[in-house]
Amino acid sequence: MPKGATHAWSVSTKRTFPRTQNALLRLLFVGDALVCFGALCLSYYLRFHTPLSQLGPHRPDFRFSQYLPLIAMGTAIMLICYAYRKLYDPRLLLRPLRSAESILQATMLWFLIVVCTAFVLKIEPSVSRFFTMIVLICTSIIMPLWRYVFHFALLKSRWRERITQRLVFIGWSEEASHLAKVITADHGHSFGVCGVVASNGKIERPTDNEPVLGHIDRLETLIDQHLIDTVVLVDLELPRDRILDIAAVCERRFVEFKIIPSFFQIFISGLQTQTIAGVPLLGVEALPLDNALNRFAKRLVDIIGAVVGLALSAPVFLVLAILIRKESPGPIIYRQIRSGRHGEPFGMYKLRSMHLDAEKDTGPQWAVADDPRRLKIGRVMREWNLDELPQFWNVLIGDMSLVGPRPERPELIAQFEKTIKNYHSRHETRPGMTGWAQVNGLRGNTSLTERVRYDLHYIENWSLLLDFHIMVLTFIRRKNAY
Numbered sequence: 001m002p003k004g005a006t007h008a009w010s011v012s013t014k015r016t017f018p019r020t021q022n023a024l025l026r027l028l029f030v031g032d033a034l035v036c037f038g039a040l041c042l043s044y045y046l047r048f049h050t051p052l053s054q055l056g057p058h059r060p061d062f063r064f065s066q067y068l069p070l071i072a073m074g075t076a077i078m079l080i081c082y083a084y085r086k087l088y089d090p091r092l093l094l095r096p097l098r099s100a101e102s103i104l105q106a107t108m109l110w111f112l113i114v115v116c117t118a119f120v121l122k123i124e125p126s127v128s129r130f131f132t133m134i135v136l137i138c139t140s141i142i143m144p145l146w147r148y149v150f151h152f153a154l155l156k157s158r159w160r161e162r163i164t165q166r167l168v169f170i171g172w173s174e175e176a177s178h179l180a181k182v183i184t185a186d187h188g189h190s191f192g193v194c195g196v197v198a199s200n201g202k203i204e205r206p207t208d209n210e211p212v213l214g215h216i217d218r219l220e221t222l223i224d225q226h227l228i229d230t231v232v233l234v235d236l237e238l239p240r241d242r243i244l245d246i247a248a249v250c251e252r253r254f255v256e257f258k259i260i261p262s263f264f265q266i267f268i269s270g271l272q273t274q275t276i277a278g279v280p281l282l283g284v285e286a287l288p289l290d291n292a293l294n295r296f297a298k299r300l301v302d303i304i305g306a307v308v309g310l311a312l313s314a315p316v317f318l319v320l321a322i323l324i325r326k327e328s329p330g331p332i333i334y335r336q337i338r339s340g341r342h343g344e345p346f347g348m349y350k351l352r353s354m355h356l357d358a359e360k361d362t363g364p365q366w367a368v369a370d371d372p373r374r375l376k377i378g379r380v381m382r383e384w385n386l387d388e389l390p391q392f393w394n395v396l397i398g399d400m401s402l403v404g405p406r407p408e409r410p411e412l413i414a415q416f417e418k419t420i421k422n423y424h425s426r427h428e429t430r431p432g433m434t435g436w437a438q439v440n441g442l443r444g445n446t447s448l449t450e451r452v453r454y455d456l457h458y459i460e461n462w463s464l465l466l467d468f469h470i471m472v473l474t475f476i477r478r479k480n481a482y
Contacts, residue, residue: 020162021090028150029079029088035146036078036139040071043134055130070127074135077113081106091190093163096151100144101465107143111136164192165256168228170216170246171199171235175260179232180210194226199235219246223253230256288462289429297464298401306396313389320351320386323377330356333390338407341430346399348407349390353378385474391433403467404432405455406443420448426455429462436466439473 044067046052082088085106092099111132118127154160167183169176176196183189195213213222222228231250233243236259250257288294321332335347354373374382381387394400400407405426408416416423437443437454458466 020159021093024093024154024159024163025088025090028093031146031150032082032087032143033075033079035143037071037075039138039142040074040078040135042142043131043138044071046134046138047128047131052130052134074110074114078106078110078139081110081113084109090163093154094151094160094190096144096148099147099151101463103143103147104140104465107136107139110139163190165190165229166194166227167191167230167232168194168213168222168226169196169210170219170231170233171238172196173234173260176232176234179260184209191230194228197222199238216242216246220249220253223249223255228253228255230258233257233259287428287459289459294462298462298467299398301464301467302395302401305402306392309389309392310396313392316386317351317389320377320381320389324352324375327375327377328352328355337410338431339410339413339427340399340407341427343424343427345410346394346407348394348400351381351387351390353381353387385434388433395433399430401430401432403434403436403458403470404430405435405458406438407431416448420452423448423452426452426459428459434470434474436470439470 041064044064082103085102086092087099087102087106092102114127114132115129118132154163169180180193183191183193193210195211197213197219198215213226219231223231231246233246236243238246247257249255289298324332330352332352333349334352335349337345338348340346353375355375378387391400395402413423435455436458437451440454442451442454458470
């Protein structure tokens with residue numbers, strides 16, 4: 001939200017943003033229903049009135065009136081799947097990319113439900129398997145396009161401001177600074193940072209961008225004056241009674257009250273509340289890859305990718321083997337011990353890009369620019385990641401994944417764990433041939449702290465779509481390696 005728009009709406013008008021969100025969600029639901037119905041009608045036409053009708057077993061030419069009940073039922077099931085995948089969460093109104101991922105998941109769920117239902121109940125007229133496949137393809141393309149148009153129109157309209165929640169921090173910290181920067185940089189974020197309320201007697205300007213609105217003693221006045229929708233408590237050193245007073249003020253003014261749990265530095269997205277004997281407990285309960293179905297899907301993609309990777313890389317592997325042996329007699333592949341999931345050691349395979357006994361005098365260390373230990377062909381292999389082709393075998397046997405935090409050597413980890421906060425948390429998943437940190441330029445001799453932060457972000461926010469995104473970026477954002 002642009003600065004200076006503080007008084008664009010009256011307090012009473014601004015407080016209507018939940019109703020505005022609900023109205024937009026109803027409009028989105030109606031639009032989804034119409035677009036989905038249209039996609040199924042288009043699929044009917046493609047299946048029975050185009051050359052696609054010649055595919056598969058011979059079928060009678062079903063009239064549209066015969067298929068209309070099935071199309072209506074299919075539309076209803078699709079909308080239920082969308083609701084199940086939380087596509088009508090207000091936070092997705094300004095998040096088209098996240099919506100696209102959920103749409104694909106919901107459409108796959110719809111496909112499984114319809115196929116299984118048609119098989120068990122013997123629905124008449126019979127549901128064509130090719131029809132369901134065409135629906136799967138059409139919906140996966142048309143629905144994200146419609147959603148993107150809706151999001152784009154919303155971003156350009158006056159409703160954009162009404163559904164943006166104005167946020168204020170009480171106190172300041174490194175976490176608050178990071179959150180404020182992320183919100184400010186993301187024009188499609190559902191929050192807009194209004195400023196900071198000082199929690200102690202000394203009022204200081206925390207950054208050049210976030211103004212200090214006043215002192216906590218004037219919180220209720222500041223909420224009305226600046227049309228605040230969400231209060232985020234950062235300073236947890238306040239007395240308990242003071243925190244309860246803040247919560248009570250927020251309740252009176254119909255403002256959301258949130259806390260940054262600064263004592264949790266990792267896996268924040270996995271925090272859940274559990275009630276035991278009436279006492280709420282906050283802790284890390286689950287991560288995406290703790291789900292058995294997610295682990296199965298990721299492993300299936302790994303196996304398919306490893307088989308395809310080994311087959312496609314075989315000719316390249318043969319040429320590199322000849323060049324390596326010609327420049328430096330000795331083993332072509334070497335096995336190096338790395339730390340895998342939960343810190344378990346495994347042997348990672350690589351094409352040899354350095355001379356034999358390269359670390360005999362120096363001990364374990366990272367490669368550097370113009371490394372004298374490197375073979376001539378080694379520079380090319382490392383620049384194009386060709387030395388890592390044998391790791392497709394590691395993926396196939398389950399030591400590694402196609403995507404994940406890059407594995408490190410146990411000798412180096414012994415040094416990192418003493419100086420890098422939360423370093424071991426990156427071992428919550430299998431290491432990968434490529435990763436979120438690597439495609440963002442963090443490889444080789446770069447900041448370990450930043451690399452760990454990117455690795456933890458990947459673990460917290462894993463999805464198959466993110467994995468495919470990283471795979472594509474691995475080729476697009478190819479960085480020079482040492």
